[in-house]
Amino acid sequence: MHLDVAFSTLFHLLTTPRLLLLMTVAVPMGIFFGSTPGLGGKLGLVLLIPFVYNMDQITGAVFLCAMHAVVHTGGSIPSILIGVPGDGPAAATALDGYAMTKKGQAGRALGASFGASTVGGLLGAVFLGLSLPILEPVILSFSPAEFFLLAILGITFIATLSGNSFLKGMIVGLFGLMCAFIGLDPSTGSPRFAFGQLWLWDGLSVIVAVLAMFAVPEMISLGVKGRAFDISPEHAAALQKSGADIPSSAGTQKVRYGQIWRGMWDVAQHKWLVLRCSLLVAGIGIIPGLGGDAASWMAYGHTVQSSKHPERFGKGEVAGVIGAETGSCAKEAGSLLPTLFFGVPGSSGMAIMLGAFLMLGIQPGPTMLTDHIDIVWSLIWALVISNIICVIMLITAAPWIGKLGSAKASFLIPYVLVFALLGCYLFQGNWQNLILVLVMGSLGYLFKRHDWPRAPFIIGVILGKIAEDSLLKALGIWGPSFFWRPISLVLIGLIVASIGFYVWRMRKPAAVPSHA
Amino acid sequence: MLKRIVVAAVGAALFLAAPANAADSGYFRGKIVTYIVATGPGGGYDTYGRLIAKYMQKHLAGSRFVVRNVPGAGHIVGANTIYASKPDGLTIGMFNTGLIYDQLLKRDGVLFDLNKFSWIGKAANDTRALVLSKTAFKNTDDFLKAKGPIKFAASGVGSAAYNDTRILADALHLNVQIVPGFTGNEGEMSMLRREVVAEVGTAESMEDFVKQGHGFFALAISGDASALPGVPRAMQYVKDEHGKRLLALINALSEIGRLTAGPPGIPANVLNEERQAYDATMKDPEFLAEAKKLDLDIHPMSGLQVEGAIKGALNQPPETVKELKAAASG
Numbered sequence: 001m002h003l004d005v006a007f008s009t010l011f012h013l014l015t016t017p018r019l020l021l022l023m024t025v026a027v028p029m030g031i032f033f034g035s036t037p038g039l040g041g042k043l044g045l046v047l048l049i050p051f052v053y054n055m056d057q058i059t060g061a062v063f064l065c066a067m068h069a070v071v072h073t074g075g076s077i078p079s080i081l082i083g084v085p086g087d088g089p090a091a092a093t094a095l096d097g098y099a100m101t102k103k104g105q106a107g108r109a110l111g112a113s114f115g116a117s118t119v120g121g122l123l124g125a126v127f128l129g130l131s132l133p134i135l136e137p138v139i140l141s142f143s144p145a146e147f148f149l150l151a152i153l154g155i156t157f158i159a160t161l162s163g164n165s166f167l168k169g170m171i172v173g174l175f176g177l178m179c180a181f182i183g184l185d186p187s188t189g190s191p192r193f194a195f196g197q198l199w200l201w202d203g204l205s206v207i208v209a210v211l212a213m214f215a216v217p218e219m220i221s222l223g224v225k226g227r228a229f230d231i232s233p234e235h236a237a238a239l240q241k242s243g244a245d246i247p248s249s250a251g252t253q254k255v256r257y258g259q260i261w262r263g264m265w266d267v268a269q270h271k272w273l274v275l276r277c278s279l280l281v282a283g284i285g286i287i288p289g290l291g292g293d294a295a296s297w298m299a300y301g302h303t304v305q306s307s308k309h310p311e312r313f314g315k316g317e318v319a320g321v322i323g324a325e326t327g328s329c330a331k332e333a334g335s336l337l338p339t340l341f342f343g344v345p346g347s348s349g350m351a352i353m354l355g356a357f358l359m360l361g362i363q364p365g366p367t368m369l370t371d372h373i374d375i376v377w378s379l380i381w382a383l384v385i386s387n388i389i390c391v392i393m394l395i396t397a398a399p400w401i402g403k404l405g406s407a408k409a410s411f412l413i414p415y416v417l418v419f420a421l422l423g424c425y426l427f428q429g430n431w432q433n434l435i436l437v438l439v440m441g442s443l444g445y446l447f448k449r450h451d452w453p454r455a456p457f458i459i460g461v462i463l464g465k466i467a468e469d470s471l472l473k474a475l476g477i478w479g480p481s482f483f484w485r486p487i488s489l490v491l492i493g494l495i496v497a498s499i500g501f502y503v504w505r506m507r508k509p510a511a512v513p514s515h516a
Numbered sequence: 517m518l519k520r521i522v523v524a525a526v527g528a529a530l531f532l533a534a535p536a537n538a539a540d541s542g543y544f545r546g547k548i549v550t551y552i553v554a555t556g557p558g559g560g561y562d563t564y565g566r567l568i569a570k571y572m573q574k575h576l577a578g579s580r581f582v583v584r585n586v587p588g589a590g591h592i593v594g595a596n597t598i599y600a601s602k603p604d605g606l607t608i609g610m611f612n613t614g615l616i617y618d619q620l621l622k623r624d625g626v627l628f629d630l631n632k633f634s635w636i637g638k639a640a641n642d643t644r645a646l647v648l649s650k651t652a653f654k655n656t657d658d659f660l661k662a663k664g665p666i667k668f669a670a671s672g673v674g675s676a677a678y679n680d681t682r683i684l685a686d687a688l689h690l691n692v693q694i695v696p697g698f699t700g701n702e703g704e705m706s707m708l709r710r711e712v713v714a715e716v717g718t719a720e721s722m723e724d725f726v727k728q729g730h731g732f733f734a735l736a737i738s739g740d741a742s743a744l745p746g747v748p749r750a751m752q753y754v755k756d757e758h759g760k761r762l763l764a765l766i767n768a769l770s771e772i773g774r775l776t777a778g779p780p781g782i783p784a785n786v787l788n789e790e791r792q793a794y795d796a797t798m799k800d801p802e803f804l805a806e807a808k809k810l811d812l813d814i815h816p817m818s819g820l821q822v823e824g825a826i827k828g829a830l831n832q833p834p835e836t837v838k839e840l841k842a843a844a845s846g
Contacts, residue, residue, distance in 0.1 A: 355558015
């Protein structure tokens, strides 16, 4: 485990003012990119890469890693306060986080989010450090066969997230799967569902999907209602009785430190959930091929499934925020492993980081463990330190951050839509994405208006492509016999158990989570 | 005496007024040149592009280079964008040599004609090689005698690596099964997991895998003997003419890696100035030192030579195109 290197690199990071300063600068940048709907961590990395061009290896890598480590924590802010996620993982937080804000518990949701993401990030880094000796056999145990079955396991969560109507959830989920198949057919190389448009050859971007299903509908809804949300007199009375924040007027509320600490205490009370989600997601992140977005949704799905009260999810259950946020942040550490040691990115963000590493002259591969272990430990500590800096900054600024939820529609709508559209354009440089996000966003609004769940669409888009690519590779390598591989059999068992558990729960009238 | 002083003064004035670079017409002074990279940021093309742009800016006095990433459809979107740009020399860029296959195969979406680009130069060789897993084969002969089907990892159907694999299999009459869809180093990982036993790619990208002892270079498919010393050349095992033609095509493509070009119709003097700046970049000691630090192979070729090489690569007899189409469609 190279403990001597581990501690010497930590000492170096903490005693080098330039590195500390860079991390302190990187963290608010990561929070900014994560919290601005449409921008996201990947765009942040893209924009910062030219700046690290002339830095030395450790400085450049630590700077980028510190920025990227806190992006999802930042992404939880608009998810919770205005129901607009910046990327795929943040959408899972919005399901319960925004519902908590509508109940006047924005402060508690933020506190839970900050606490869970920090602990998740720290546990992920610990997992990363402890995994180093057994890394290679673990990563090599998972093949396209297992990627396919893990994707199917994730897709079964569509049922869990379907809320009151399984049929509606499946229709939306299948629509998402269909959208995932837009692009080049992996078995023939021919364009599929591209309608002769070159820009669709690379498929539908997850960013476009998330913004279309969440950002645009929420802003349309906000524009129609004129305020963020309504609180009825009965609800206000219930809030007063429970001691929660009462909005000073409909659509406004103050975030107080008391609520923040309450939310962080919730994380301590859900410690086993946090530990399970961290290990689950860090483990998924370590396996290249499934992707970081999928990991967060799987953490959320596991949280709902393992809860004694699944009917509370989607209505403002703090455990939903905790599970989603733990998953969002723990996966980054896990996904760093295959990126560094095999040159295979564990997530889309890591794909960009990999390019940056190559530009810095860091050559990923097994020699990282022998010849560059100092860089590996520097990155692990950068994850830890940046998460700590992030939570200190966010807690300090929480009352001011909370004002975002009180912002007037006339300010919020153009702010969110401009950045959302900017993010859609900048990510791939396609102006056509702007039209696509508005058209699909209108569809997302109709879903919202008529109480159709939107989360299954995101699951379908994220996991559909992974499932198809992996299935084709698995069939190409083994034929149908891949189902009999030992780990495959275990995963098939989990899939059956997941579906069976849902069916059993469906028989209980009150045990149905609500997601719209 | 006075006459000599006047002549000397005029001469000095003319020397001082002359541009520092003999090719500097002043056209690029104060202008922004957009260097398009047909991939997303990070990665090989982006690294090469940014480095070249940085030093071309140095050698085009007064210019400012801005790198813009235009990814999509396997470099086709970026190449289309460069092709359609205004031919004023202020938009140039880099894309994959594999687009030669796309043009020969008349792929949908290709809106350019590589014969018409204003070629500025190329920076590297893309020596193609076959790497075999050490757990599956002892040596090249072992591989050539295998009955198969031999499982190959390859990137997406229609990509340059996929086409190279198909061409090699066809030229050597091998019984192969290609598993497509592996990007980056995923193919090597698949070999480590013993799912596949072979992969065709650039020698540079697979060098680490070989150095770590997991595989070996079984065949050098392109490049000269100095590129992969001691590795058998694929051409020596090809018996028929159509196989030789196909391998010659791969060889031609591999010599023109990391191309830089502008749209058709750039005025000759402007293009000439850009070519000279590119050539100066390729010889610049600082550029070479930085490329070495980034582990980038630099084997430059001038724009005129690239133009000839591209024309040669595209000028294939109909039977070769037919064979290429058959090989690529599997």
